[in-house]
Amino acid sequence: MSLLTQSANKPGFFITFEGIDGAGKSTHIQAFADELSQRFPGRQIVLTREPGGTALGEKLREILLHHPMHLETEALLMFAARREHLATVIEPALKDGKIVISDRFTDASFAYQGGGRGLDLAKLYELEVWVQMRMKNEGGVEQRYVLQPDLTFLFDLPSAVAESRRSAAREPDKFEQLNTKFFEKVRQEYLRRAEDDPARFRIIDSNQSKEVIWNSLKEASLSI
Template sequence: MTAQFPGYFISFEGIDGAGKSTHIESFAQLIKDRHPDREIVLTREPGGTQLGEQLRGLLLDAPMNLETEALLMFAARREHIAQVIEPALRSGKIVISDRFTDASFAYQGGGRGLSLDKLNDLERWVQGRADGSLLQPNLTILFDLPGTVAEVRRSKVRAPDKFEQMDLTFFEKVRQEYLRRAKADSKRFHLVDATQTQESIWSGLQKLDIKLVDE
């Protein structure tokens, strides 16, 4: 977790079609309005840096070995942490990221079946701190949605990337891994019932009581 930093780290998670990207910019503005003295850094994974954005194109479209995919995801994440996330948190900024490590466990682990032990090793390597802790979000907002509903929503949007083209079984496995992570770290996660209307979801997000590190 990020308690050693004066900043605050929030991640948005959920299967494709859950609606997290619909709300993230409005949520960032909401947090800015509540904390006008804090700078907001809105970023995403894979991506967030020049190298990360280049890797994003490969990761979302190019066929590759599963372990290669996971290694590239964490390589992009290491750069993201080093160049964007840690510097922002050290200077007291609020970082809001569209996906972080929970997505790797959900997609490469749950969906694709990569060993969770391998992902745990990568997580410790890439996010490990000198004191033995892991850099993790202070808060993860998980948009939870059944795969069948998400599938309908995805069919109405732009041309799908290689993950968005996966079948219902894949996305149900992704969802279950997200829920497993949320249960294992319930203090960090806030679950959003993404079957609600956009208005209801936004109303719930506005009611979140977020305590910054120095409050």
């Protein structure tokens, strides 16, 4: 049985791409969406991102990526944008049976605000539960659960390698300007999240050629 038929978010399916800046996830996300469109012609693909994904979220994205602010303000705005994203894009799409692919989700908040910036993880867990707690009925019994992606691809890359890639990219935002030490802490928190939820995560070694990475993605997607 495929993950698609086992999804806790039936009848849709929720996939996220995660990784530190420079890891290469954004290079492959559109091609991956196209691949799934061919494999599942009867399902619409919704490609989105965080922060962003909605009109309000895109305005918050501009503020979050380019304006200095208190760390807790940053985390709260991230989850505010996420709540809007869930309410207006992700959950309606899942209920309609669509496949949602998001460039980042809650794992990024733990990695960047928690691992990188040092915000108490307990505060992030509280926000995660508040924003993502849902109810489902199983066998006539109402159960609470925290909505998570069905599948997360974590593009893992040593922070020093990612830094060299970022330096050759576009004008950096306030996160991309931070040093290798910061991104190594972000990376380690991503890996901790993956270790805590191995059934959800597929780690992609992105310190390889684009062709090898793409083949790894295609192989991992066969479980969908």
